[in-house]
Amino acid sequence: MKARTSILFGSLSAALVALALTSPRVVAADKVDPVADARAFQNFFFQKFPDVKHEDFVNGPYSMNEDMKRQWQEKEEFPPYEFALDAGKEMFATPFKNGKTYADCFPNGGVGIRQNYPYFDEKEGKVVTLELALNRCREANGEAPYSYVKDEMASLTAYMAFTSRGKPMDIKIPDDPRALAAFENGKRYFYTRRGQMNFSCASCHVQSPGERIRAEILAPALGILNAMPIYRSEWSGMGTTTRRFVTCNSQTRAVPLEPQADEYRDVEYFLSYVANGLPISGPGARP
Amino acid sequence: MKRSLACAMVLALLLAFSFALDVAPARAANEADYKTAYSAAEAASKEAASLRHQWTVTVSVLAAAKKAADGGDFDRAVAAAREAEALAKASIFQATTEKEAWKAMEIR
Numbered sequence: 303m304k305a306r307t308s309i310l311f312g313s314l315s316a317a318l319v320a321l322a323l324t325s326p327r328v329v330a331a332d333k334v335d336p337v338a339d340a341r342a343f344q345n346f347f348f349q350k351f352p353d354v355k356h357e358d359f360v361n362g363p364y365s366m367n368e369d370m371k372r373q374w375q376e377k378e379e380f381p382p383y384e385f386a387l388d389a390g391k392e393m394f395a396t397p398f399k400n401g402k403t404y405a406d407c408f409p410n411g412g413v414g415i416r417q418n419y420p421y422f423d424e425k426e427g428k429v430v431t432l433e434l435a436l437n438r439c440r441e442a443n444g445e446a447p448y449s450y451v452k453d454e455m456a457s458l459t460a461y462m463a464f465t466s467r468g469k470p471m472d473i474k475i476p477d478d479p480r481a482l483a484a485f486e487n488g489k490r491y492f493y494t495r496r497g498q499m500n501f502s503c504a505s506c507h508v509q510s511p512g513e514r515i516r517a518e519i520l521a522p523a524l525g526i527l528n529a530m531p532i533y534r535s536e537w538s539g540m541g542t543t544t545r546r547f548v549t550c551n552s553q554t555r556a557v558p559l560e561p562q563a564d565e566y567r568d569v570e571y572f573l574s575y576v577a578n579g580l581p582i583s584g585p586g587a588r589p
Numbered sequence: 590m591k592r593s594l595a596c597a598m599v600l601a602l603l604l605a606f607s608f609a610l611d612v613a614p615a616r617a618a619n620e621a622d623y624k625t626a627y628s629a630a631e632a633a634s635k636e637a638a639s640l641r642h643q644w645t646v647t648v649s650v651l652a653a654a655k656k657a658a659d660g661g662d663f664d665r666a667v668a669a670a671r672e673a674e675a676l677a678k679a680s681i682f683q684a685t686t687e688k689e690a691w692k693a694m695e696i697r
Binding site: 339342343346489490493494495496497498500502504505508509552555556557559565 | 638641642643644645646648676679680683687690691692694695696697
């Protein structure tokens with residue numbers, strides 16, 4: 303009887319120990335942990351491309367091989383985004399009809415702050431991108447908002463990015479379940495396959511960076527937004543982050559979402575956060 | 590002998606009949622067929638859009654169906670509407686499976 307009881311107790315304790323050892327893992331797998339996600343994300347790319355300097359990932363396809371890097375260095379001598387940059391600088395300094403300027407809407411007069419966008423607005427409970435903040439600034443000062451994909455918005459963000467060049471991306475996730483949910487939603491959007499081509503963002507920018515898709519070399523997802531906005535030869539013009547998302551969707555034959563849809567804001571939040579520590583390189587130029 | 594002849598004739602008749610059925614031209618589609626096919630495709634397309642998983646091809650094939658019907662070509666309109674419905678259903682399937690499947694792609 304005693305032996306039976308001890309066997310029973312022994313088995314029960316073993317089962318409890320096993321449960322205690324396995325259950326935290328299950329919980330951890332489902333828990334939103336942006337710090338761990340960012341670490342894993344960066345390590346994946348650092349290990350996949352051990353010869354690429356960490357800060358070079360922000361140069362997208364130009365970081366992927368020496369030929370591409372040389373092309374980029376030559377491009378930077380007469381950068382195609384220069385006109386947009388000049389226009390943005392002028393627009394930024396030009397007062398609205400009420401006499402105020404963009405500088406009145408942003409911390410530090412809007413200079414050197416690009417690395418903090420997008421941020422999570424705890425009052426609104428949503429992610430606010432730089433493009434959204436610029437249009438809100440315009441509307442608050444009685445001006446019509448700009449298109450999220452066209453030249454004016456790209457020019458303004460080009461100038462603001464330029465004032466932050468070299469500063470490390472510094473996105474914060476406040477201790478707020480809604481912020482964690484936004485991060486998780488952005489992550490889900492990034493990895494979800496969509497469109498008739500059945501591609502996710504990750505299909506190209508995680509599984510295949512450095513590979514060619516037709517004539518182009520795919521950029522790594524790490525640091526992909528640090529270069530925004532970009533001049534794309536394919537567009538023959540400048541494009542914002544929103545334009546990049548919309549184009550990616552169309553290329554996979556998915557109907558793009560409306561500019562600044564929650565999903566786009568959240569995926570920008572996710573991609574920017576996982577690039578924390580990498581320098582801002584915008585405005586950029588891409589093939 | 591007589592019996593097998595009769596059986597052979599019956600078989601031949603059956604074969605001829607089934608062949609005739611096969612080659613007989615299908616009935617041309619009419620407006621009612623189109624409306625049925627289009628409303629099914631439209632419903633599936635709306636569901637895909639509500640799931641935020643609409644495909645561009647669904648939208649364009651659905652528009653092609655409407656254009657063909659407006660031009661009175663109901664055969665083409667019905668075929669396009671059915672194709673649009675199939676595309677929409679595939680996108681709904683994608684949306685449903687991706688609710689969990691995306692996790693397999695995640696960098697951990």
